[in-house]
Amino acid sequence: MTLEEQFALLKRGTIEIVPEEGLKAKLKKSSETGKPLKVKLGLDPTAPDIHLGNAVVLRKMRQFQDLGHEVIIIIGDFTAAIGDPSGRSVTRPQLSEEEIQRNAKTYYDQYCLILDPAKTKVVFNSEWLGKLSFEDAIKIASKLTVARVLERDDFASRLSEGKPIGLHEILYPMCQAYDSVVLESDVEVGGLDQKFNILLGRDLQSQFGQEEQVGLFMPILVGLDGVQKMSKSLGNYVGVTESPKDMFGKLMSIPDELMHDYFELCTDVPLEEIKAIDEGLASGKLHPMEVKKRLAREIVTIYHSAEAAAEAQAEFERVFSQRETPEEMPDIVLSPEDLVDGTIWIVRLLVKAGMAPSNSEARRLVQQGAVTIDGKKITEPSANISPVDGQVVRAGKLRFGRIKLLR
RNA sequence: GGGGAGAUGCCCGAGUGGUUAAAGGGGGCAGACUGUAAAUCUGUUGCCGUAUGGCUACGUUGGUUCGAAUCCAACUCUCCCCA
Numbered sequence: 001m002t003l004e005e006q007f008a009l010l011k012r013g014t015i016e017i018v019p020e021e022g023l024k025a026k027l028k029k030s031s032e033t034g035k036p037l038k039v040k041l042g043l044d045p046t047a048p049d050i051h052l053g054n055a056v057v058l059r060k061m062r063q064f065q066d067l068g069h070e071v072i073i074i075i076g077d078f079t080a081a082i083g084d085p086s087g088r089s090v091t092r093p094q095l096s097e098e099e100i101q102r103n104a105k106t107y108y109d110q111y112c113l114i115l116d117p118a119k120t121k122v123v124f125n126s127e128w129l130g131k132l133s134f135e136d137a138i139k140i141a142s143k144l145t146v147a148r149v150l151e152r153d154d155f156a157s158r159l160s161e162g163k164p165i166g167l168h169e170i171l172y173p174m175c176q177a178y179d180s181v182v183l184e185s186d187v188e189v190g191g192l193d194q195k196f197n198i199l200l201g202r203d204l205q206s207q208f209g210q211e212e213q214v215g216l217f218m219p220i221l222v223g224l225d226g227v228q229k230m231s232k233s234l235g236n237y238v239g240v241t242e243s244p245k246d247m248f249g250k251l252m253s254i255p256d257e258l259m260h261d262y263f264e265l266c267t268d269v270p271l272e273e274i275k276a277i278d279e280g281l282a283s284g285k286l287h288p289m290e291v292k293k294r295l296a297r298e299i300v301t302i303y304h305s306a307e308a309a310a311e312a313q314a315e316f317e318r319v320f321s322q323r324e325t326p327e328e329m330p331d332i333v334l335s336p337e338d339l340v341d342g343t344i345w346i347v348r349l350l351v352k353a354g355m356a357p358s359n360s361e362a363r364r365l366v367q368q369g370a371v372t373i374d375g376k377k378i379t380e381p382s383a384n385i386s387p388v389d390g391q392v393v394r395a396g397k398l399r400f401g402r403i404k405l406l407r
Numbered sequence: 408g409g410g411g412a413g414a415u416g417c418c419c420g421a422g423u424g425g426u427u428a429a430a431g432g433g434g435g436c437a438g439a440c441u442g443u444a445a446a447u448c449u450g451u452u453g454c455c456g457u458a459u460g461g462c463u464a465c466g467u468u469g470g471u472u473c474g475a476a477u478c479c480a481a482c483u484c485u486c487c488c489c490a
Binding site (some may be wrong): 259 | 434
């Protein structure tokens with residue numbers, strides 16, 4: 001592959017490369033010296049649950065690997081204690097050694113779905129950040145200015161809205177930038193929300209007399225709600241390890257307008273084909289639901305298999321299009337102590353089944369007509385029912401359970 | 408160090424003595440409809456075994472009052488201006 005082709009491949013899907021010439025130069029140098037580029041990615045250890053939004057970046061990393069470069073994943077165990085200043089950060093507890101190891105293992109299992117483990121190195125930033133003395137930290141800090149750090153969007157808006165900014169939070173970008181110095185990274189990939197931190201890495205590297213890394217920015221994947229970015233804490237995400245069924249269903253719930261971005265960022269469907277889909281939708285030749293099913297199938301296939309995707313689709317159609325019951329559902333185990341004269345209060349049953357967090361919530365579900373047993377609607381919250389082994393309890397569209405009686 | 412403003416339910420945000428489990432919006436959940444767990448519309452959204460009922464809740468702790476999210480005091484935290 002020529003350098004131009006390599007560059008074109010890497011550029012695809014990115015929002016911005018800073019600077020483009022820098023990346024070209026690094027690719028050239030790497031091919032001349034035979035030395036792979038160090039491509040850096042930082043991950044937060046507190047949420048070891050990789051979702052499609054993270055995958056956008058990881059898939060880009062994979063391309064670098066396929067071109068022979070080295071990927072270095074930094075688990076931000078040290079910086080996690082600070083808490084990323086973006087959003088309503090709450091200071092997080094320092095993770096224990098075991099937790100870190102466990103999370104690292106989880107990460108490994110998950111990113112292997114996307115990355116080539118043979119070309120991936122994992123490091124923890126506590127390895128070097130934890131060893132800095134206060135004096136060292138101050139020396140690093142002296143290379144940056146307050147104004148420079150306050151340029152950052154989060155800080156600027158929090159400042160103008162009168163919201164607090166912890167002094168330690170200001171150090172977060174510095175820590176991330178220093179990671180780049182320690183690793184002598186050539187490229188750092190990240191979402192656009194990482195722009196500031198990654199560019200700061202460039203500044204700091206040059207302060208330390210190093211060649212500056214190239215920043216490569218991917219678009220932020222919008223979450224299932226169609227408004228906010230996909231993130232675990234907002235609950236609007238699809239995890240890469242989720243079951244085919246959940247993945248399919250969640251993807252079917254995205255607003256229609258999001259389909260284009262998902263095709264582009266989360267699948268391998270060629271760009272020309274995506275364009276054809278857009279046109280088909282605009283002209284009415286393609287049905288949005290069918291397109292969305294295709295999208296869901298493509299994504300499930302990446303993380304599971306084509307067969308699993310087909311099954312997930314069949315299940316989805318059975319449950320939501322035909323309103324039938326799913327093939328598999330959790331058991332609601334009832335022991336004799338749960339029954340009074342062979343009956344159980346419907347509200348109690350729902351709470352016991354985990355379908356409602358409280359009696360009040362369960363009562364509401366019943367009153368709203370969301371609860372059926374074997375297809376028969378229960379509308380009276382005071383009802384006592386006589387459970388029969390194998391009966392299907394349904395609350396709303398998503399919650400199912402099969403009664404299992406113990407004797 | 409001085410002066411000023413503020414802390415309300417998952418989030419934002421009204422509310423300055425009773426009719427406030429607390430307006431409105433967001434989010435969540437449910438129903439209808441449908442083309443899908445899209446969109447739209449409607450309802451609902453503290454907890455308690457079934458309640459013209461009880462309990463908990465408006466930063467914390469006390470106080471005033473028949474009655475407090477609302478008044479008073481102290482404390483904790485945050486923001487702004489000045490130094």
